[in-house]
Amino acid sequence: MCAMQRLELRQGQSLTMTPQLVQSIKLLQLSHAELAAYVEAELERNPLLQEGETPADAPVPSLAHFLRAKQKAEAARPRLVPGPPPSRGEAVPASGGQAASAGHSELRPEMGDVLAQATNLSAHLEAQLDLATADPKLRMIGEHLIHNLNEAGYFTEDLAEFAARLQVTPEEAETALRLIQSFEPSGVGARNLAECLSIQLHERDRLDPAMEALLAHLHLVARQDFSGLRKVCGVDQEDLADMLAEIRRLEPKPGLAFAPAVIDVLVPDVLVRTTPEGSLNVELNPDTLPRILLNRSYYAEVAKVVRKDEDKSFLSDCLQTASWLTRSLDQRAKTILKVAAEIVRQQEGFFRQGVAALRPMTLRSVAEAIGMHESTISRVAANKAIGTERGTHTMKFFFSAATGEGEHSAKAVRHRIRLLIEAERPSDVLSDEAIAQKLRADGIQVARRTVAKYREALRIPSSAERRRRYKLKA
Structure with a gap:
């Protein structure tokens, strides 16, 4: 007898990571300097993209301008190298559906190719x-x-x-x-x-x-x-x-x-200011936001006169790439602002009182609060900074695990240890156990070995070494 074969129909969901979706994810973790370099390269190769607003009386570029741009883009186009496959469970930004719906444009190279001269x-x-x-x-x-x-x-x-x-x-x-x-x-x-x-x-x-x-x-x-x-x-x-x-x-x-040969000054991507009413206002830094637009009037004029199939294909690629980039940049800005607003909400004590008021905060706590994946939060926090009235800090600065038995941030505890040691008198040098007792008196339950670990992380010598240095100075 022949074995019976069973046919089963199963329905499931899976995420297909298109090249454009991978590019959208990579956009999140670029610093403002890297993003500026990438956008500049796109402006060079795509005649449909323009920087800033177009004046009302600006002349529409001609077909000859379009053909010269096509020739220049083809001459500068690097050889495309497929990126590595994403890991299982890879997170996507909130705009993933839009970015994934479009096919991959050969006009746009991999982001790594654009920034190859500055591989980090x-x-x-x-x-x-x-x-x-x-x-x-x-x-x-x-x-x-x-x-x-x-x-x-x-x-x-x-x-x-x-x-x-x-x-x-x-x-x-x-x-x-x-x-x-x-x-x-x-x-x-x-x-x-x-x-x-x-x-x-x-x-x-x-x-x-x-x-x-x-x-x-x-x-x-x-x-x-x-x-x-x-x-x-x-x-x-x-x-x-x-x-x-x-x-x-x-x-x-x-x-x-x-x-990099030149060290970039830490420029904030997000600005946090206290309003006259006392609330905290969170906004993107306009100086770090690229301003590019899709010139649809140019596209409409060129589409009327272009005849060759290869020119039509190039024009279609330009339109697709420009549409993707403008959407992705907009979604990137919204995602950064959303994450920054949640950081400010959870760390409001820092913005009002300083480092000593930092609370424990993890990638997961932020991700769960705003409905995003942890890896998305990690990419947003990478290479970004928040400008505050207490100085400019990297986004990673605000993430810290809890320490001791209470709800105290490890960064806040290290800050308290530094202040205690800076305030000590040469005649009364604080041992690690003495510091731990002072912290416990303030409601921060930490062990002596934890104090020693944090002190060493701050590159502060032991009490014996500090006592010796005080004697040498005297």
């Missing part, structure tokens, strides 16, 4: 992360780690606090960090100089016990205490000289190879 460290590491793992959770943690590296390529945040903010286990965060540390440039993702050098030496198969001892005593290297180094490393003078020479050949700041 994050993009370089994200490309490696896409190839290194298919685990969506590991990739999510990895992306957040990458966006939290400083310019030198170091991860300086407390890993336990970072894991708590993402609501993952410290072990999962450690696994993701180890993965990032296996990427190029060698040494990236290190938490300190010793770990950075250790990663590079391990890749060169030169991390022997003597070298490990040397890395554990870099303070002796700084003091040029060669006698002490020979003793702790168990080597003679010649071997020590070779080890130090090898250390000097390493790169102590691997991320600087991807740093």
Whole structure:
């Protein structure tokens, strides 16, 4: 007898990430400088786009102008390279439906191609992360780690606090960090100089016990205490000289190879001001918003006279690309403003009282409050800043996990520790336990070891070292 075959009809939903939708997502995480460069490139290659408002008496460009623009765009068009597939569960901005409905225009290259001359460290590491793992959770943690590296390529945040903010286990965060540390440039993702050098030496198969001892005593290297180094490393003078020479050949700041030649001043994307009535007004900074429009009258005039199929195709691509870009920029601005408004709402205490009033706030709490995905919030917070009456701060500054048993932000607690130490008298230097007791008296339940951890993160010496320095000054 023949086996019976069953046919079943199943209905389900899936997200198809079109190239335009991927581009829309990437627009969110661009800084205002990167966005300006991308828009400038689009204005150069697309004759239907114009910057700012068009005067009422402005002449309509001719067909010859359109053909010259077409020739210029084709000459400058880079070879398209498909981007990596998105991870499962990838979030999309609120305008995803509109952007996804249009087909991909060959007129517009990948965003990475436009900004290739200024490839940053994050993009370089994200490309490696896409190839290194298919685990969506590991990739999510990895992306957040990458966006939290400083310019030198170091991860300086407390890993336990970072894991708590993402609501993952410290072990999962450690696994993701180890993965990032296996990427190029060698040494990236290190938490300190010793770990950075250790990663590079391990890749060169030169991390022997003597070298490990040397890395554990870099303070002796700084003091040029060669006698002490020979003793702790168990080597003679010649071997020590070779080890130090090898250390000097390493790169102590691997991320600087991807740093821009000119450091941008922190320009706010969002401005927060107190109104005369006492409320907080949140608005986008008009100086960082690109002003581009689709010149429909130009399109209508050219569409009447264009004859060749290739010219019609180019004109159609221009219209499609210009429509997509104007919509995406509008949605990007709305998304940034929506996220910023929620940050201000949750951190109102900071805007009225300062750092000491910062509350714990995670990506998830913001995402749930405004109905967006955590990865969308992460992209919005990347490379953006908020200008306040208390200075300009990155958006990431306002995110912090809770510490102790109360609802206190780790950043606020670190700020309190700094103030307590700055106010101490040379005759009454505060130990970590004394600081913990003062914080507990103010309702902040923290352990002595937590105070020590935060003090070290602030690069403040121990009480014994501070006491010694006070005596030297006296």
